[in-house]
Amino acid sequence: MIKEIILPDLGEGIEGAEVSEVSVSPGDSIQSDDTILVLESDKASMEIPAELNGIVKEVSVAVGEEIKTGQLLMKIDVAESLNEESESPVIEAEPTLPKKPEVELPIETLIDHVENDIQSGGSVFASPGVRRLARELGINLQIINGSGPKGRITKDDLNGYIKLQMAMSAGRIPSPQSEIDFSQ
Known part of the structure; x- marks a missing residue:
C-alpha cells in the first residue's frame, strides 16, 4: 500500500x-x-x-x-x-573497520584519507548560516571539530579550517605553539 x-x-x-x-x-x-x-x-x-x-x-x-x-x-x-x-530476520553484525596503514604519510594524504572515510548524512551541530557558508565553500562539516557549546561548529571554525587548507597548499604548515611549563 x-x-x-x-x-x-x-x-x-x-x-x-x-x-x-x-x-x-x-x-x-x-x-x-x-x-x-x-x-x-x-x-x-x-x-x-x-x-x-x-x-x-x-x-x-x-x-x-x-x-x-x-x-x-x-x-x-x-x-x-x-x-x-x-x-527475513534482521541480523546486525558489528561493523569492521578497515586497517589503517602503519606507514607515516604526509599530512595532505592523511586529510584526503579522512575526507574519503567520512560518510555523508551524519549529524553535525551547526547553525543554518554556518551550514550555508560551508555548502557555498564546498566544505564538508563532518571533518571539522566544533569549538562552540556542545561541539557546535562556528564561523571561526570554518575560517580556521580554510586557513589550514591554504597553508597546506602553500607548503607552510603552522607549527603548534609549544606549551610552557609553569610548575617549576
Whole structure:
C-alpha cells in the first residue's frame, strides 16, 4: 500500500522552507522517526522525520528546492516493508573497520584519507548560516571539530579550517605553539 508523506505545518509564520538535504533515496528502507529531509528557513534548520515504516518508492523534492506546507515530499510502500520484515530476520553484525596503514604519510594524504572515510548524512551541530557558508565553500562539516557549546561548529571554525587548507597548499604548515611549563 503506497502512502504519501506531505510537508507538515512548520510552525507559526513559516509557510515554506528550502530543502538543504534529502536523507533518503528510492529503494531505501525507513523506520518511523528516521530523518528523511533537512529544511532550512530564514530562522532555523529543521529535520523532518518519517511518520511510518516502509520502503521509499519516490522522492518528489530535491536539494535547493523551495517547498511549502502540504506539498508532497515522497511516496512510501508500507506493505512491502511489512512483507520484508516477516520474510527475513534482521541480523546486525558489528561493523569492521578497515586497517589503517602503519606507514607515516604526509599530512595532505592523511586529510584526503579522512575526507574519503567520512560518510555523508551524519549529524553535525551547526547553525543554518554556518551550514550555508560551508555548502557555498564546498566544505564538508563532518571533518571539522566544533569549538562552540556542545561541539557546535562556528564561523571561526570554518575560517580556521580554510586557513589550514591554504597553508597546506602553500607548503607552510603552522607549527603548534609549544606549551610552557609553569610548575617549576
